Amino acid sequence: xxxxxxxxxxxxxxxxxxxxxxxxxxxxxxxxxxxxxxxxxxxxxxxxxxxxxxxxxxxxxxxxxxxxxxxxxxxxxxxxxxxxxxxxxxxxxxxxxxxxxxxxxxxxxxxxxxxxxxxxxxxxxxxxxxxxxxxxxxxxxxxxxxxxxxxxxxxxxxxxxxxxxxxxxxxxxxxxxxxxxxxxxxxxxxxxxxxxxxxxxxxxxxxxxxxxxxxxxxxxxxxxxxxxxxxxxxxxxxxxxxxxxxxxxxxxxxxxxxxxxxxxxxxxxxxxxxxxxxxxxxxxxxxxxxxxxxxxxxxxxxxxxxxxxxxxxxxxxxxxxxxxxxxxxxxxxxxxxxxxxxxxxxxxxxxxxxxxxxxxxxxxxxxxxxxxxxxxxxxxxxxxxxxxx
Numbered sequence: 001x002x003x004x005x006x007x008x009x010x011x012x013x014x015x016x017x018x019x020x021x022x023x024x025x026x027x028x029x030x031x032x033x034x035x036x037x038x039x040x041x042x043x044x045x046x047x048x049x050x051x052x053x054x055x056x057x058x059x060x061x062x063x064x065x066x067x068x069x070x071x072x073x074x075x076x077x078x079x080x081x082x083x084x085x086x087x088x089x090x091x092x093x094x095x096x097x098x099x100x101x102x103x104x105x106x107x108x109x110x111x112x113x114x115x116x117x118x119x120x121x122x123x124x125x126x127x128x129x130x131x132x133x134x135x136x137x138x139x140x141x142x143x144x145x146x147x148x149x150x151x152x153x154x155x156x157x158x159x160x161x162x163x164x165x166x167x168x169x170x171x172x173x174x175x176x177x178x179x180x181x182x183x184x185x186x187x188x189x190x191x192x193x194x195x196x197x198x199x200x201x202x203x204x205x206x207x208x209x210x211x212x213x214x215x216x217x218x219x220x221x222x223x224x225x226x227x228x229x230x231x232x233x234x235x236x237x238x239x240x241x242x243x244x245x246x247x248x249x250x251x252x253x254x255x256x257x258x259x260x261x262x263x264x265x266x267x268x269x270x271x272x273x274x275x276x277x278x279x280x281x282x283x284x285x286x287x288x289x290x291x292x293x294x295x296x297x298x299x300x301x302x303x304x305x306x307x308x309x310x311x312x313x314x315x316x317x318x319x320x321x322x323x324x325x326x327x328x329x330x331x332x333x334x335x336x337x338x339x340x341x342x343x344x345x346x347x348x349x350x351x352x353x354x355x356x357x358x359x360x361x362x363x364x365x366x367x368x369x370x371x372x373x374x375x376x377x378x379x380x381x382x383x384x385x386x387x388x389x
Contacts, residue, residue: 019099023078029085029095031078036102041070056147065152072153073160076130077105080164083125084176085109091118103239104164106174110351112254116186116195123179130165134158172203174243196251203244211237253380261342265379266360266369267292271302274325278314281306281324292370294359295328304328305357305370329356336361339368350376 020034048070049063056062077100084107085095096108107126113119137158144151168176178199186195214229269292272281281293293306310327334353339360341349350358350373360368 020101023100026078026082027086029082029089030097031100032097033074033100034102037074037100039102040073041067044070044073052152056149056152058149065149068153069156069160072156073163074100074105076133076157076160076164079133080126080130080161080168081105081107083129084122087122087125088113091122093122103236111348112192116183116192119186120180120183123176123183127165127168127176130161130168134161134165137161170206171199172201172206172240172244173199173247174203174240175206178203178244178247193251193255196247196254200244200248200251203240203247207237207240207244210240252382256380256382257347258343260346260376260379262337262346262360262371263339263368265375266339266371267375269294269305269367269370271296271367272324273298274303274328275323277320278306278311278322278324278327279319282311282319293324293328294367294370295324302331302359302367304330305359331359335359337371338363347376 020032020037023031023033025031045063045067047066049066052058052065053062056065058065078098081098081100085098088095088107088109091113093113094110096110098105098107109122113122135158137154141151141154141158144154146152146155169180171177171181173179173182173196181202182192182195182199184195185198186192189195211233214225214233217229218225268288268290270281270284270288270290271294272284274295274297285291285293291308294302295304295306297303304325306324306327307329310329311324314322314327332353332355335355335358337346337349337358337360339362354373356373358371360371362368
């Protein structure tokens with residue numbers, strides 16, 4: 001699966017460190033595995049170990065072979081995710097990381113594919129590679145003794161990749177099949193938003209179907225569903241429902257991107273020298289009717305922006321002595337954006353260099369205001385930017 005490209009809101013946190021244990025950087029892509037993987041590994045070992053013992057009569061070693069199957073399953077997931085990541089990078093899309101967790105894996109890609117064709121190939125590359133690996137292992141398995149350790153491992157390998165490939169082709173987000181459906185609808189309608197909405201609702205329908213499967217199978221067999229089947233069905237359905245709902249929410253957010261305008265979102269600001277006491281800076285801001293203060297150096301060049309929380313922490317008589325430079329957040333060389341930026345261009349610039357705030361400057365270099373990432377997120381969530389601080 002791929003994730004992250006649908007949520008266009010600027011981030012200001014750590015974009016590379018992942019949850020869990022780092023496994024390495026194959027092809028330069030950071031890979032992490034969460035502690036939840038052990039839940040699946042233990043369950044597979046316990047359940048599948050008995051099956052291996054009945055087939056090969058290996059004694060306790062059967063459970064070791066079952067544990068190897070758990071590793072092969074997640075290795076198959078990793079290869080699947082690497083296919084997504086490498087194709088995305090081939091198209092110039094930055095890949096943040098791959099995370100393996102209890103229900104599979106996810107490739108976190110920072111930007112949305114620019115065309116439905118590229119969306120299709122990024123999504124299809126994972127299942128395609130999984131099915132090719134399954135086919136290769138299936139062929140090799142026919143040349144080995146099925147009741148040998150090698151035969152069992154090849155059987156495990158083709159089953160694991162078949163499961164990963166087929167499951168991810170189901171037509172609903174957050175699965176790869178949902179992205180294929182999204183690409184198809186996008187191609188037909190010319191609207192990525194419509195594709196996202198259709199694929200997200202497809203994911204919700206699939207989630208309901210997965211939850212009902214244990215009961216349908218039991219009903220067709222004239223029995224009652226086993227507790228483990230019900231639990232896993234509900235867990236998987238819940239995961240799919242939440243992923244589809246997140247995709248639907250992100251689609252609504254992305255629909256607001258064309259309305260973003262740097263000049264309109266910028267907060268008006270007063271400009272003060274670095275040694276001006278906070279109390280006097282507040283007075284100037286109050287007279288101007290603004291709540292944002294830009295700090296300059298001796299040459300009049302903006303160097304920082306007063307941090308509201310830090311300024312509010314200075315109370316009483318201290319406000320008359322503490323200079324604004326002591327409660328300001330420094331600007332960087334990426335802290336300036338053109339006032340003319342809007343829509344996808346503005347979003348791409350903010351995503352390229354995530355910061356808490358930016359100076360919005362006119363073509364002649366004049367300061368238009370200060371753009372805060374929280375205000376962009378509020379606008380994309382459909383909230384009014386008024387009354388911010």
